[in-house]
Amino acid sequence: QVQLVESGGGVVQPGRSLRLSCAASGFTFSSYAMHWVRQAPGKGLEWVAVISYDGSNKYYADSVKGRFTISRDNSKNTLFLQMNSLRAEATAVYYCARREDYYGSGSYLNWFDPWGRGTLVTVSS
Amino acid sequence: QSVLTQPPSVSGAPGQRVTISCTGSSSNIGAGYAVHWYQQLPGTAPKLLIYGNNNRPSGVPDRFSGSKSGTSASLAISGLQAEDEADYYCQSYDSSLSGSYVFGTGTKVTVL
Numbered sequence: 001q002v003q004l005v006e007s008g009g010g011v012v013q014p015g016r017s018l019r020l021s022c023a024a025s026g027f028t029f030s031s032y033a034m035h036w037v038r039q040a041p042g043k044g045l046e047w048v049a050v051i052s053y054d055g056s057n058k059y060y061a062d063s064v065k066g067r068f069t070i071s072r073d074n075s076k077n078t079l080f081l082q083m084n085s086l087r088a089e090a091t092a093v094y095y096c097a098r099r100e101d102y103y104g105s106g107s108y109l110n111w112f113d114p115w116g117r118g119t120l121v122t123v124s125s
Numbered sequence: 126q127s128v129l130t131q132p133p134s135v136s137g138a139p140g141q142r143v144t145i146s147c148t149g150s151s152s153n154i155g156a157g158y159a160v161h162w163y164q165q166l167p168g169t170a171p172k173l174l175i176y177g178n179n180n181r182p183s184g185v186p187d188r189f190s191g192s193k194s195g196t197s198a199s200l201a202i203s204g205l206q207a208e209d210e211a212d213y214y215c216q217s218y219d220s221s222l223s224g225s226y227v228f229g230t231g232t233k234v235t236v237l
Contacts, residue, residue: 035226037171044127045163045171045214047226062223095170102177111161112216113173113182 002026009119022079022096030074033099038092086123093118129229136235137205145232147198147215155196158218162200165212210236
């Protein structure tokens with residue numbers, strides 16, 4: 001079955017870096033765009049970044065632009081999120097999610113499905 | 126700060142019908158972008174509930190339905206059940222923002 005498993009979270013000091021991974025299985029990873037979404041403790045969902053199926057296009061939320069980098073290794077079915085210059089407000093559960101695309105009747109839609117279980121990142125001294 | 130506004134909480138007795146609104150603007154829902162809904166049960170990851178405004182993925186009960194009109198969308202849960210107690214998020218696309226994927230503020234549904 002389709003599965004996404006995040007790893008790499010932990011406690012990190014402000015200003016340091018961390019790299020998250022998302023291992024995909026059960027589908028042709030190289031055919032799908034992928035997202036990172038985060039959720040601060042007790043808060044709502046915040047989209048972080050998206051990468052195209054081949055890694056050629058990447059887009060970021062303004063809140064992380066210039067400090068976070070999304071990438072992928074299609075040979076290893078793995079998505080990454082490199083987080084630099086971490087701040088306390090980056091403390092959150094980070095989810096990876098597949099972008100499901102639909103083309104039909106002159107329209108294009110896309111949504112997040114499925115999601116991984118998430119990995120917790122805590123930025124604290 | 127989310128550009129899609131939802132009520133913080135709604136509640137209902139088992140069997141009742143509740144609705145959750147998702148209010149956007151002319152740069153997102155009002156611009157014609159589709160709305161999708163996600164259910165997040167306590168302590169778990171979000172799960173797709175409704176896609177493309179009003180479509181249910183396989184396995185989602187028909188008690189859940191979505192609609193969209195103008196700059197707003199709604200999720201309705203009919204025949205409310207205890208297992209529906211969760212957080213619900215709408216999601217769309219916003220042409221005024223870089224990257225542009227936006228989520229609603231989230232609504233906690235409580236079954237009384």
